[in-house]
Amino acid sequence: MALMKRFKSSDNFPVNSEYKLLPIRFTELDNERVVITNMVGEHIVVSQDSLNSLITRSKPLDDSLLAExxxxxxxxxxxxxxxxxxxxxxxxxxxxxLKNFTALHMVVTTLRCDYTCHYCQVSRQNLSSDNSQFDMTVETADKVLNLIFKSPAKALKIEFQGGESLLNFDVIKHIVLNAEIRAETEGRNMQYVIATNLSPLNDEILEFCKLYRIYISTSLDGPFKLHNRNRPRPGNNGHQLTVAAIDKVKSHIGIDHISALMTTSGRSLDFSKEIIDEYIKNGLHAIFLRPLSPYGFAVTKGHINRYDTEKWLDFFKESLSYIIEVNKQGYPLIEQYSSLILTKILTARDLGYVDLQSPAGAMISGIIYNYDGDVYASDEARMQAEIGHTEFRLGNVNENTYEEIIGNEFMLDSIEKSFAISSPQCTDCAFLPYCGSDPVYHLATQNDVVGNKQLSGFCKKNIGIFKLLITLLEDSDLHTKRILKSWARY
Ligand code: SF4
Incomplete structure (x- = not known):
């Protein structure tokens, strides 16, 4: 009652219909509706009719729409x-x-690997002892560290990759211990991630990871049969080793220190439910659904042709629907790609995911150092170099200075062309504030760093996901909306 006295009814606050448009873009959501976004990604879904009235002012808009x-x-x-x-x-x-140039530094400690994954994007080398030339040396690691600490970003993340990164654990240790000393002197915040198939995990590694709060990122493609077929290793026991190691990391370091992602092979498409159940069975609360990328063995061995973007989007939609169902039944499980995008849609934040940046995230957000000291703009650029496309090789830590590497002309030119706001089609797309540009992907698939978005799998995949998430935010029941909103990192 007291509140009623203090506030006048909404009729006392007429909405001004003499409006001016701020810079906006709009794109069809379905046959009847469009999404309108402004420059910072605030969005609204309206009917085609309302859009016409908004632009042409041919009909008055109702007050509640005007207010929104x-x-x-x-x-x-x-x-x-x-x-x-x-x-x-x-x-x-x-x-x-952009002022945190460059926060993510990926270090390939070795190309050796005990697995022979069909879709591997890297030219992994087998375990033979003659292959130690594919390990990063301590001397190269020191030069890599020098470069990492030249980056102006205050918070630095070092992610170790391979091959199987833990097969050169001595270099991981060397880098972490020395980075800690430098970070202390320079007042930097460090974060470490080891991307690993977990088979070399032992007590020494676990202790070290615990001591230095190192985050583990692994691959789990689904249940036993699917995982082992996608990711063969001698003994055919990859799944058994992975789940046992996930358990060890959980009990020794904690569930917050491990995450897994899956790669969708052609045979994964029929098993969306089983894949998600496998994550639940292993007590994981996040899953990253990833399609195959058009690089490395995935291309040379033809795996990339086993399905197209539309089929993958159907798989993604089906999986997401099941993940939402699982959440409704009380098991918290986040789909991580959706979480990154929902953060962009629902908040003013951007989590800096390299593939969804404009200008491109390659080199600005993340950079990668190969085992031999070669520096690439992104992980995918390294994969392309393995099959002879070295355009995004920025230099070598043994031969070039930091300034020469980040001043690489081809890269600077590509960054200049990577502003989505000035790219044909992106410039008119309502999803531009959520999307990015990927010069490495488009050079690999269309021989052009900008690429024709009508022909781009990158564009098709992202439009599909943006539309799906916005439709779910619009049309779903309250419980679903609440779950999706909880995935945005405010
Ligand atoms: S890549 Fe496609 S989805 Fe992304 S902004 Fe450009 S046109 Fe839109």
Whole structure:
């Protein structure tokens, strides 16, 4: 009652229909509706009719729609500076990552691997002892460290990759111990990730990971049969070793220190439910659903041709629907790609995921050092180099200075072309604030760093996911909406 006295009814606050449009883009969501976004990614879904009325002013818009358009900074009254200032502030927050040049440093400790995964994107080498030339040496590791610490970013993440990264654990130890000393002196915050198939895991490694709060990222493709067929190793016991090691990491370091991702092979498509159940069985609370990437053995051995983007999107949709169901039944499980995108859709934040950045995240957000000291703009650029396409090789830590490496002309030119806002088709796309550009992908698939988006699997996949998530946010029951909103990292 007291509240009623204090506030007048909404009729006392007429919405100004003399609006001006702020910079917006719109794209069809389905046959009847469009998504409108502003420069910072605030979005609204309206009917085609309402869009026409909004642009042409041919019919008055109803007050509740007008109020929402004002609050989402799609329109303003043409006088107040506040909407412009707020949008500017949000834009600054979105691109704040640019000042953290370069936060993620991936270090390939070895190309050797005990697995022979069909879709492997790297030219892994077998375990033979003659293959020690494919291990990073301590001397190269020291030069890599020098370069990492030249990056202006205050928070640095070092991610160890392979081959099987743990097969050269001595170099991992060397880098972590020395990075800790430098970080202390320079006041930097360090984070470490080991990407590993976990088969070399032992007590010494576990202790070290615990001591230095090292995060483990592994691969789990699904239940026993599927995992072992996708990821063969001698003895055909990859699944058994992986789940046993996941258990060890969970009990020794904690569930928060391990995550897994799956790669979708042609044979995975029929097993979305079984794959997710496998994650639940192993007590994991996050899954990253990934399609095959058009690099390395996935291309040379033809695995990439086993399904197209549409089929993968059907798989993704089916999996997501089951993940939401699982959450409703009380088991918290996040799909990580959706979580990255929902954060962009629902908040002013951008988590800096390399593939969804404009300008491109390659080199700006992440950079990779190969075992031999070669530096590449991204992991995918390294994979392309393995099959002879070295355009994104930026230099070598043994031969080039930091300035020469980050001043690589081909890379700078590609970054200049990678602003989605000036790319044909992206410039008119409502999903631009959530998307990015991937010059390495487009050079690999279309021999052009910008690429024709009509022909781009990158574009098709992302449009499919943006539309799916926005449709779910619009049309689902309250419980589903609440689950999806909880995946955004505010
Ligand atoms: S790549 Fe496709 S989805 Fe992304 S902004 Fe460009 S046109 Fe839109």
């Amino acid at each position: 358009l004002y609050s989402k900074h799609i329109i303003y009254d043409g006088v107040s500076q506040l909407p412009l200032k707020l949008s500017g502030l949000k834009y600054r927050t979105k691109i704040a990552r």
